[in-house]
Amino acid sequence: MAAESDVLGAEPDATHDVALFNPGESEHNTIVLGGVDVVIPLELDMDGDPFQDDAVCLRSQGGDWEHVMLSSDPEVLSAPDKRHLYYPFHEVPSGLFNVDVRIAENWVTVISNLLVSRGAAYIGDTPLDETVANGSPAIDDPHALVDREEGPVDHSTDCGCGH
């Protein structure tokens, strides 16, 4: 009972507005739990500092979902050519996302408008799977990719990951 009480007292993972129904009615609400796995391919050592872990943040454009992975995470795989790393993000909901990399204490957007759907993730019209198969997205100079429209991401307010 204590364990159950602890779970119910935990910080909610999500909040949902739902309808109530009268006896005998067949209507219902539907809640989708979890998300899809999205693998982000990026060049190795994007921060230009070989002595520091790369930190990669996948963040919904609304800011209500985000997750940070470090290149040292055992789940992060390296490509055979050792030049690319594959960051597997789990349970990603459908929507529009940005991929940010921490460079010199600043979060820099390296992929904008990553579209995650139930079937696949896309960069523009290209499925991310194809990008993974072909290697990393063409990001030659991440320093040149400071978000051209919005400027560097201020994670002191946007990111709840503590960075």
Added chain:
Amino acid sequence: MAKKHIVRQGECFSRIAARYGFTDWRALYDHPANSKLRKKRPNPNVIFPGDTIVVPENRVKEEPLPTGNLHRFVVHSPSKFLRIVFQTPKGVKLTNEPYSIRFDSGRTKKGTTGGDGLLNEPVAINEFAATLSIDDRTLSLNLGHLNPTGDVEEDDLSGIQARLNNLGYTAGPNDGIYGRNTRSALALVQVEEDLDVNGLPDQTTLAKLEALHGC
């Protein structure tokens, strides 16, 4: 004398009926003075804050009975049901899944979803929120808060956003505002359901969204 009631967030016909002493929500919903609202809100469980409901006079029922005897009267209190189908992003239903739920009244209940992934729990008329534990997740539920998708003031999109978020699309907060997240979430639904992709809440998309959500 009839009164007018302005709907507040979280209210439904049953709750409003109970507040004015009616045990049956149909006494309000089916009243001729509410015929316009009935057309606007074909689902009595999903009404919008600001909707005006005419509350008829609640007549006292008289029952002549002989004195000196014991008479038993049964009053039916209105009840509602929380009905949620849980599924994965791929559409797989979470069948026979154990859950625990605690209502804001303090009442706690354990159960298991059915073979169709449906959680079906009776809810007291004075319970407005609940915390649900299922599939190693904790969800906060606002009971009766789901707003309609259409015919609302100032083109408020909160009912659309709530359904999108329930269905696993990141539409942002249910603030009613048509922003980039709502637009992209609507576009995603349109892509996945093979509809015209414009990111707009057109009638076809809203009908599909309600069908996907179950209401």
